Amino acid sequence: MVASYSNTLHTAGTFRGWRRMASQDKWLRIHNSQEWPDYYDEANVEDLRRFFDRYLKDMDNGWESTPRVRYAVHDFHGGDQVNVAADAFPPKGVVSTKFYLDGRTRTLKTTAPTDDVSAAYDVASNPNAVSFITRFEKETVIVGYPKAHLWVEARGADDMDLFVLIQKLDAYGTPLQQFTIPNQSARAHDVTDHGASILRYKGSDGRLRVSARHLDETLSTDDVPAHSFDRVEKLSPGEIVDIEIDLLPIGVAFHPGEQLRFIVSSRNLVGTMMPGMREYTGVNGGQHVIHTGGRYASYLQLPI
Secondary structure (H helix, E strand, O other), X not given: OEEEOOOOOOHHHHHHHHHHOOOOOOOEEEEOOOHHHXXXXXXXXXXXXXXXXXXXXXXXXXXXXXXXXXXXXXOOOOOOEEEEEEOOOOOOOOOEEEEEEEOOOOEEEXXXXXXXXXXXXXXXOOOOEEEEEEEOOOXXXXXXXXXXXXXXXXXXXXXXXXXXXXXXXXXXXXXXXXXXXOOOOHHHHHHHHOOEOOOEEOOEEEEEEHHHOOEOOOOOOOXXXXXXXXXXXXXXXXXXXXXXXXXXXXXXXXXXXXXXXXXXXXXOOOOEOOOOOOOOOOOOOOEEEEEEOOOOOOEEEEEO
């Protein structure tokens, strides 16, 4: 399997296929670019040829010595790591760490706040989002499956479409992003600036309609929630529910002083999947409330 963290169409399905593949003889390579330049790179063509030669022509070419997982780590400063060898994904030693949302300080903390404080936004307002930030004091690499566990409420509506995004910020709070296609022409800039994110990696994102929050217990894990999508559970006035949102797999390095921002919004934060597509219109109305701390310890879980 060949995957990237940034493909708006294929990332989730490719990693899901990898996890659920029955064969024990499987290999995963995660690159740091977009599918077409990676696919036609001469080294990658030869890599694929070796795999086909081994299993279609039965050639004894030593393919089995290839690391079971080769992954990339985005740097956003031009220093990406590629083909990092591992036996599994996430790599061994990665620990799923909870960063709790603090509605009072709008920060992410490794201990849950004791007070129940909510953060809210009006769907019709600008910005229609709330965000929470943490700063890394030492070199930190996040590789694996992030998820969000949130306690939410809809005021003035019976449903919510929620979009979440993990962003990397520099030490001064500037959001960082990078091109995934080696083409920074004016045309490429024009395409991405009009809503398409296929050329530009902005971070790991996820989405959920809250009435579809029911989890499939047979497929869900602690790291990757899976929803059954077999029922509609509308919200009652004043009802606070907990939801889990799986975000796209991630591989990002944070240098000392750099920050991570977690955003919750009623709109798609990364743009349309393809150029020329219309923006998705959700079922949102009224006010979205994200509860934090106390009985409602919302958190972002990161593989560190």
